[in-house]
Amino acid sequence: MDSKLANTWRLTVNEKNFIKTALLSEIRIDGRKPFEFRNIIINFGSEDGLAEVQLGQTRVMGIVTAKLVQPYQDRPNEGILTIYTEFSPMADLSFETGRPGESAVELGRIVDRGLRESRAVDTESLCIVSGKLVWGIRIDLHILDNGGNLVDAANIAALAALMTFRRPECSLGGEDGQEVIIHPPEMMEPLPLIVHHLPIAITFGFFIDESIVVIDPTHNEEAVMAGRMIAIVNANGDICAIQKAGGEGVSQSVIIQCLQLAITMAAGITKQIKEAVEAYNSERALQKIKREPSCGGNNIKESQNQSIDNKGIEVAGQYMERLKLVSRESCISQSNDDEVDSKLSALRRGTDGNGINFTRGPLSWDPYSKGVDPEFLKASLASQGLSTRNKKQGSSGEEKPGEAEGEEPYRDANPKSSAVDASETEMQTKGQKTLKDAVKPKNKRKKKGSSMI
């Protein structure tokens, strides 16, 4: 109710009438046709499981994290999937801080229904010890800007984040075979979630005159519309969920027509999401391969790293602000030896011990975010010395995720720039190695090479 009222307050009577009259002639105020979706732009973040979606003016960010939890009593063999929504007043003045309002709860439940009840995410594969320990996947949806139609954008963000999320591999071991060992990502490649199909949410807006139906209403149209229906369909023609919570009554035939339309549109959006995820995955793989020969392994320091990495797994995918704090703290807390090794291992898999990826994107102190002259970098690194290096890496790590979230859509980043990035960080690692343990890494390198390939 609050957001609906707030919407109506912001529009004058003239504007509302204009929107309504224009719709009678099938004209929408942003120039679209009634059944046209806005442009969807999907950006991925610095670590796995972070996606930001732009749908016209609407921006939503989805973050996926995983934790070991106890399963529900009535479903001991299945993992748990929970969705949290965050409607901050930053997105829209009508949102209030604190307890989620009605619309926030509704959005969370709609996305939840689409993902969970339709079994889009395979929860049985998340079971580790039946009845005792399962993976709890938590999806956080942050609304950054409300330009209308939050549900569709949030749904796409959730799907993109889920598809790029990687959970650590774990196995049973220990004396009684009940102890769970989580393998750090550099030991064993983290696994993606099994997603059977992609349920896409499509919102229809109904107006007082029944013949007017629009897809993907903007903020202004939402203030004028009399009812809305959210259809969650997948590309196979299945309907996963429908939410039409009251509002203007429509005839059954209109509903069936809308559903058919939704199915056709879902195919296009599914393709777009899959392409974006593919691009992200291939880049990620590219990063990994480049890292392979240059970095050393850390088999000896495994146990210590494991503790750090466990923390890292939990921390992975949290908000930017917290990342900054954690990185600072952990930078300081780690011992000198460990930190270099952990940094090395992090570099190898593209993130540091705390999940900050600072291999992506150019260094932040460069105003032209195109790339860095490798020669210049080498010189500057050599001059700065060890003590400041961590801080710099930490700070650059913080800012890089910020950059990654920036204007440029990530999948547009060409391999060239990433190659430059890879090379420059290779420089960094080589720089470190020449100053630190020059002999030890060689052994690790050989072992690492065999295990990774």
Added chain:
Amino acid sequence: MEYVSPEGLRLDGRRPMEMRQIRAEIGTVARADGSAVFEMGNTKVIAAVYGPREVQNRSQQISDQALVRCEYSMANFSTGDRRRKPKGDRRSTEISLVIRQTMEACILTHLMPRSQIDIFVQVLQADGGTRSACINAATLALADAGIPMRDIVTSCSAGYLNSTPLLDLNYIEDSAGGPDVTVGILPKLDKVTLLQMDAKLPLDIFENVMGLATEGCKAVANYIREVLLENTKQLEYRRGL
């Protein structure tokens, strides 16, 4: 688990297209302006309507229409295990929103500007189909309170188990994990105002199930109309001339 036996009987002995027994009673909450109890099989719901009355929170007053508020809660004893939090959890918030928007669509709010209508619905016994029972009870309570409405709203749920569309699911059938379609219609206008579905269904089967639920809604509408008419006649003849 078999939800429909080979002879075509469900777990409680009904046929797939058969609804549970409905019972409605008006005027159960004496203090309220309008109230009703609605039972669908073992699901029992009580609704109370207060209004139209002066808006309690002046800042929320709407100058040209009535403010409709709705609160849905489940009694602690309504389900098998005692519920710890009857209201305020996310499911209750969503259902409150759904009921409010559904009833708002049919109340002629512009006839009562600057006033407030409160709808309180509480589930006393939950055995599947609580949402539908709540909407039916709310409709009865609003009509009892004499609040002008465009049309009554009736609601019914349907599902699809063992390749058969089933009408009016009870709790066991509902928790089977199959699709659950809840439909709310305006019977006179023959328009769908509430439509909720979860779990996967192909479009053609969905059409069948939705059609079945709509038929159920129409049956409920007939019953509600009878009850209201009876009540009106009774009030009238008692009052005399």
Added chain:
Amino acid sequence: MRGLQLPLNQTQRIRLQRALEKLHSLSSKANSDASVTVADTIPVNYDDAFLKGHGTTDLNGELVATVCGVVERVNKLVYVRALRAKYKPEVGDIVVGRVVEVAQKRWRLEINFSQDAVLMLSSMNMPDGIQRRRTALDELNMRSIFEENDVVCAEVRNFHHDGSLQLQARSQKYGKLEKGQLLVVDPFLVKKSKQHFHYLEQFGIDLILGRNGFIWVGEHVEARDGMIVDQANNSEQSTVEKDQAYTPLEMRQNICRIANAVRVLSTLGFNVDADLIIETAELSSSLNIDIHDMLGSEFHVLVAEREAERRSLMTKRKR
């Protein structure tokens, strides 16, 4: 049912049933045919010109009811009289209300309506009876006239632009009501009549039937004439008297008896008008029923039977 929540034994149940059935049979058939529920089509001859009144709306060219009630036709006006609705005010109605707020230059009263009614300070007589402009001092002294939760009797003056009511209490018979009981019944049970103020002499009780369903039963207060010269002295004396006045037990019992009679009638759903109330009260005293027993099941059944008889007599007389 909202009415009878009383335990009835077998015979009482049967007697009540019979009485109600009798009433049913007596009620005019036309009325029961004209009952409609929400969204029922109203049978109208669409060729004739007719006016759509309250409780109706146009749906796809058909005339449809929006409330549950009885269709009434007056000349060309077709409307639906809702039964259990909120009070429908008309200008000139007598209403009894309860003060909920003392605002700037006005009081807000709760009457059984969708919004609170407004009683302006200028529509109220000053305690000293002089007709004058209301000064700022008067405004500050508003609380000495009416406070929150006081019961006030007033008349509907007109409607505000936003739909709320404006009341006036200029005459002596209006004003604060004390020494009595306020009862709430459904508005549709109080019919519009010529007289809403009843002085029941045999009991010494004032009975005010507010059209909004608020009924006042209280000790009889002589209406003071506001034109007496030494008004100042009088008002002093009367306030002193009021503080010291003691209502005798018999008077209180009478008030309770009448109030219970009203309660019984409203529970059974019968019309609440002065004659009926008096009859009911007399019935109870003639049968020597204790006042609190009046709210028991036996008396309810008796009243129902009595009403059935009364109405059958009336219809016979009509024929």
